[in-house]
Amino acid sequence: MRKYVIVTGGVLSGIGKGIFSASVARVLKEVGVNVNVLKIDPYLNVDAGTMNPNQHGEVFVTDDGYEADLDLGHYERFLGMNVSRRNNMTAGQVYLSVIEREREGKYLGTTVQMVPHVTEEIKRRIESLEGDVLVIEIGGTVGDIEGEIFLEAIRELALDKGRENFFFAHVTYVPYLRTTNEFKTKPTQQSAQILMKSGISPDMIVVRSEKPVNDSALKKVALFGGVSFDNVVNLFDTNNVYEVPEVLYNLGVHEKIAKKLNLKIENSFSWEYPKVFKNKKIALVGKYLGTDDAYKSILESIFLAGYRKPVVLDSTELEDMSDEEVKETLKDYDGIIIAPGFGRRGIEGKIGAIKYAREKKVPVLGICLGMQLMVIEFARNVMGYEGANSTEFDPDTPYPVVDMMEEQKKILKLGGTMRLGAQWMEILKGSKLYKIYGKTQEHERHRHRYEVNYEKFKDMFKFPGEEGNRLTISAKSEFVEAIEIDNHPFFVGVQFHPEYRSKVGNVHPLFKAFLEAI
Ligand code: GLN
Numbered sequence: 001m002r003k004y005v006i007v008t009g010g011v012l013s014g015i016g017k018g019i020f021s022a023s024v025a026r027v028l029k030e031v032g033v034n035v036n037v038l039k040i041d042p043y044l045n046v047d048a049g050t051m052n053p054n055q056h057g058e059v060f061v062t063d064d065g066y067e068a069d070l071d072l073g074h075y076e077r078f079l080g081m082n083v084s085r086r087n088n089m090t091a092g093q094v095y096l097s098v099i100e101r102e103r104e105g106k107y108l109g110t111t112v113q114m115v116p117h118v119t120e121e122i123k124r125r126i127e128s129l130e131g132d133v134l135v136i137e138i139g140g141t142v143g144d145i146e147g148e149i150f151l152e153a154i155r156e157l158a159l160d161k162g163r164e165n166f167f168f169a170h171v172t173y174v175p176y177l178r179t180t181n182e183f184k185t186k187p188t189q190q191s192a193q194i195l196m197k198s199g200i201s202p203d204m205i206v207v208r209s210e211k212p213v214n215d216s217a218l219k220k221v222a223l224f225g226g227v228s229f230d231n232v233v234n235l236f237d238t239n240n241v242y243e244v245p246e247v248l249y250n251l252g253v254h255e256k257i258a259k260k261l262n263l264k265i266e267n268s269f270s271w272e273y274p275k276v277f278k279n280k281k282i283a284l285v286g287k288y289l290g291t292d293d294a295y296k297s298i299l300e301s302i303f304l305a306g307y308r309k310p311v312v313l314d315s316t317e318l319e320d321m322s323d324e325e326v327k328e329t330l331k332d333y334d335g336i337i338i339a340p341g342f343g344r345r346g347i348e349g350k351i352g353a354i355k356y357a358r359e360k361k362v363p364v365l366g367i368c369l370g371m372q373l374m375v376i377e378f379a380r381n382v383m384g385y386e387g388a389n390s391t392e393f394d395p396d397t398p399y400p401v402v403d404m405m406e407e408q409k410k411i412l413k414l415g416g417t418m419r420l421g422a423q424w425m426e427i428l429k430g431s432k433l434y435k436i437y438g439k440t441q442e443h444e445r446h447r448h449r450y451e452v453n454y455e456k457f458k459d460m461f462k463f464p465g466e467e468g469n470r471l472t473i474s475a476k477s478e479f480v481e482a483i484e485i486d487n488h489p490f491f492v493g494v495q496f497h498p499e500y501r502s503k504v505g506n507v508h509p510l511f512k513a514f515l516e517a518i
Helices: 017-030 071-079 091-105 114-127 148-161 186-197 215-227 241-251 253-261 291-303 323-330 346-357 369-381 432-437 511-518
Strands: 001-009 035-041 088-090 133-138 165-175 204-209 232-236 284-285 311-316 334-337 364-367 401-405 419-427 442-448 449-452 471-476 480-484 490-492
Touching: 001 017, 001 148, 001 253, 001 471, 017 035, 017 071, 017 133, 017 241, 017 253, 017 419, 035 071, 071 480, 088 091, 088 114, 088 232, 091 114, 091 364, 114 148, 114 323, 114 334, 165 186, 165 253, 186 215, 204 253, 215 232, 215 369, 232 241, 241 253, 284 291, 284 346, 291 311, 291 432, 323 334, 323 346, 323 449, 334 369, 334 511, 346 364, 346 369, 364 511, 369 401, 369 449, 369 471, 369 480, 419 480, 432 471, 432 480, 432 511, 449 480, 490 511
Parallel strands: 001 133, 001 165, 035 088, 035 133, 165 204, 204 232, 284 311, 284 334, 334 364, 364 490
Antiparallel strands: 401 449, 419 442, 419 471, 471 480, 480 490
16 A cells, blocks of 8 residues: 655745655655655646746756756755656646546536545546655645645545555744744644644644754644654754755654554665865856745755855846956856846846856856857857847847747747757767766756757857867757857856756766866
């Protein structure tokens, strides 16, 4: 019989429910359990692809070209595995398929309702996933209107399959009041009550807090939450989220789960993560400054390589600066990453940063839009193509060195229609990129609509080994996949997203090479 670990949240979002879920899954995997994961997002978007990174954090792209919530990135990094679109379910997907079924006449005259039709669709999707233990994280907090139907479906599933096969962990927050020097458990008590009103009583309450919570407060949580004191687990803030699997293991969380679910577990645990960090200053030039999560996978790639996280610099602030001022702003940084992005806001600031890095020979890595802007900067400042641009930002540019891919021109809908997911490319021998990869074939994840306009602007480019002051194409598919320049410690632009493939203990080689150059 398959078992389930269900993770719900209370009080606040953004307290690390995703990290907890990924860490639980990792610990279970370590002790020999065949584990799989599912993130449920109760929002109505069909996927995260159309959501603004400023509000919702980065869009994570899977190998199979799904534009996912960034929590799927935690799962990949923590579990060292590649997930797919089936590991994420949104309310949008569920309702869309129910309504499509209804329009196809497949409900045979019945009145289509939340219960049982929507709940059945949710259960069907859960049951289509493999794994002896399925860790399901329900996004948002209990009490959210959108989330209720998922709690109901899972309550029903637990009735169908037997409550003994389910372990419910409720992750909440206990604030600390400085003025009275005490921890406040009331919000946690209330969120546990909301959960119980949905017909689910937790097996464990995970108390997140700023600092360690005292036993008397934790006892209160146990009492009001209806769990034993033993099953209240306090996870206080840490500077390094990769500690969490180790913390959970040391607290015996896997044993508590195994006991309830009657799982056979081994006594093995090896979890290596970076603990000391090199102190290099790296600037990530981007425009999504609303949340640190907007560039999550890039920041984590650097951190997992054992370096302090980059500082995100606002490209719109660089925009109106003279070369001198750009230099003043960037001079203390050892390396620069030019972030991916969409739309014209901030691009001139990124181009200024690229010019500085190219001329002053500062290591620079351009990712997706970052690479396209490297081509534009080179066209303008080396080739002398005044006004060179991408047609994304200037449809009338005299030098459209970046242009929309032919196959994209007929597409009208915005959701899920870019060139997405793992795509094959050839890495050209003799390039810096080839030295980094050590092979000529690789798949990398993509998410773009525009491409380098090689056919029209062949003059700007050369291939490895050729002479001249040109951009070297170092990887290609049907499109230009990567560029670099000679006589520079590291000036590499890639059309794809290496950041999505970094895992704990296995950072993408491009980041390692960039950091080595630094
Ligand atoms: N806006 C660019 C394009 O669509 C780059 C996209 C990106 O950086 N992910 O091609």
